[in-house]
Amino acid sequence: MKNYKLKIDYDGTRYYGWEHQPDRDTIQGKLETVLARMTDVPASGIALIGAGRTDAGVHARGMVASVFLETPLSCGEIRDYMNRYLPDDIAVTEVKEASERFHARYKAVGKIYRYTCFDGPVKPVFDRRYYTPLPQEADVEKMREAAAFLIGEHDFKSFCGNSHMKKSTVRRLDEIVIERRRGYLYLTFHGSGFLQNMVRIMTGTLLEVGMGRMEPERVGVILAARDRKLAGPTAPAKGLCLRKVEY
Amino acid sequence: MKNYKLKIDYDGTRYYGWEHQPDRDTIQGKLETVLARMTDVPASGIALIGAGRTDAGVHARGMVASVFLETPLSCGEIRDYMNRYLPDDIAVTEVKEASERFHARYKAVGKIYRYTCFDGPVKPVFDRRYYTPLPQEADVEKMREAAAFLIGEHDFKSFCGNSHMKKSTVRRLDEIVIERRRGYLYLTFHGSGFLQNMVRIMTGTLLEVGMGRMEPERVGVILAARDRKLAGPTAPAKGLCLRKVEY
Structure with missing residues (x-):
């Protein structure tokens, strides 16, 4: 398992905010679904941590999230895979390997x-x-x-x-x-x-x-x-x- | 009756193009409905001439249209009235008085x-x-x-x-x-x-x-x-x- 740092843009118009909720479209939910598919684990096995929880309808240009993944894909391949399966109002603009201690929420200053x-x-x-x-x-x-x-x-x-x-x-x-x-x-x-x-x-x-x-x-x-x-x-x-x- | 030259911006995403059609949302249809309301005539009494007829889904920044109107409103008031009643994906950016011979389509070079x-x-x-x-x-x-x-x-x-x-x-x-x-x-x-x-x-x-x-x-x-x-x-x-x- 490696820890990854993701940068994400989204148009929040049609989402119930960042944080996943059952039966509702959220940014975190969409991202986790794609990551689960990519790594072939159940969505419940993905713990994507966002730097903050934006409200319903709020947008982001440069949201940061961290997530531990087990994957043979390179950072560029992860980005491209995610963008291929994400809806067109969410885009992963950057994927980087991060240290094990990096935590998108707690480390934000x-x-x-x-x-x-x-x-x-x-x-x-x-x-x-x-x-x-x-x-x-x-x-x-x-x-x-x-x-x-x-x-x-x-x-x-x-x-x-x-x-x-x-x-x-x-x-x-x-x-x-x-x-x-x-x-x-x-x-x-x-x-x-x-x-x-x-x-x-x-x-x-x-x-x-x-x-x-x-x-x-x-x-x-x-x-x-x-x-x-x-x-x-x-x-x-x-x-x-x-x-x-x-x- | 005076002849007016209008400049119009629109996001064509949800429209069936410029030209009016019965029972379908079109840019010309929306504009004519508001002009009819403003001048208190039936919509069929308004003949708004566009410089061109954009297809369904096509956008414009600076479409020009001409129309003869009988109104006591100033050009700025016409613009503001129209923008108040138009949907938010259509905006009249400018209204000017034009000569009687001005025709938005035929005079375009x-x-x-x-x-x-x-x-x-x-x-x-x-x-x-x-x-x-x-x-x-x-x-x-x-x-x-x-x-x-x-x-x-x-x-x-x-x-x-x-x-x-x-x-x-x-x-x-x-x-x-x-x-x-x-x-x-x-x-x-x-x-x-x-x-x-x-x-x-x-x-x-x-x-x-x-x-x-x-x-x-x-x-x-x-x-x-x-x-x-x-x-x-x-x-x-x-x-x-x-x-x-x-x-």
Whole structure:
């Protein structure tokens, strides 16, 4: 058995998220089914570990996963075999041998997520599955002011979608970059790790500020309150994409 | 009544082409329905003229159409009204007043179509509806040699999908540019006008050359023969996009 590191792109539109579920299409489920076929073991014999568990409808460009496999195939052959049998909205872009101690989730030290909105006059047609349209132009300066309150190590309980979370809700957020280009508004989050729905709730809250419905300072109050009810809505899944996992 | 010139983008994936048909979703049908609603006339009272009639599944970025309308709305208001009621795979990017003599089809003097293939190692996930994957790497040099036979004014009967075509099948093809970028292969056709399926049949034939199944010189023979049966297959619709209409 060797340990392999996989890089994966996917369009999450038609999936119930990363994590396998019985009788539902998930990214992990599709990948494990193909790996089981490739190595001739039952699907239950494959333990593919993802760097994170993206929600239903969320996309990834550069998800990382690790898996122990017994196979005579080279890394390139594994990649090509998988792409031949995967649906066309999932692609394995890279396969590498990794050390036995490599673990896609536990060894990750940072992640970059990007949320894409559009607030220009005419909504683009061709990438409509990958951005969230806004009802009016966002005030980027105010959003940046608000985002500054979130940078650093904090208890992000107010931005956690799982109300039964028993483990620590403390995370370190290194940077939020908010940029506008050709009508698109990109919110890029770089941090040590993210709680369930955390990026989407932060985005939903920053958009409240951008739409003029909330003052930037309010975001500091929400953070301190450790209460999900005070934060903004969870922004739609389709605008979110996992862009990088750091080790 | 004023004459308006519209620019339109659409993802043709789920449409039966440009031209309206009873009981089927078409681009022209969708646009006319919204224009009828906007001007409060029956849909049969709207005559939207497209620069060309794209096939089922073919896309456009910059289709041009003209239409006479009686409306108090400004050009910007027409655009915004249409985009509010159109499905999200069709967008009106520009509306301008045009002279009474402007006719989107008859006044067009040139068109640019682009066909997109992919022959790199890993098929991209996010734009999978807009390219045709190739089974092996294409020989671009041989494709360029073959394409040279098609440049100029010729009878393109061999590349016409309509076997009952009664009108002239003579067209002028100004340029075919074949480029490779990051695994994508782009075939850009610039000409005076194109016959039904002409770009897709030329592409299918050039790909036969690119895949090593046909010699470049053969394309000259096919052109001279004026026989559709000798040319290559009609390349799939999804790789084709109308990119520009010139007046």
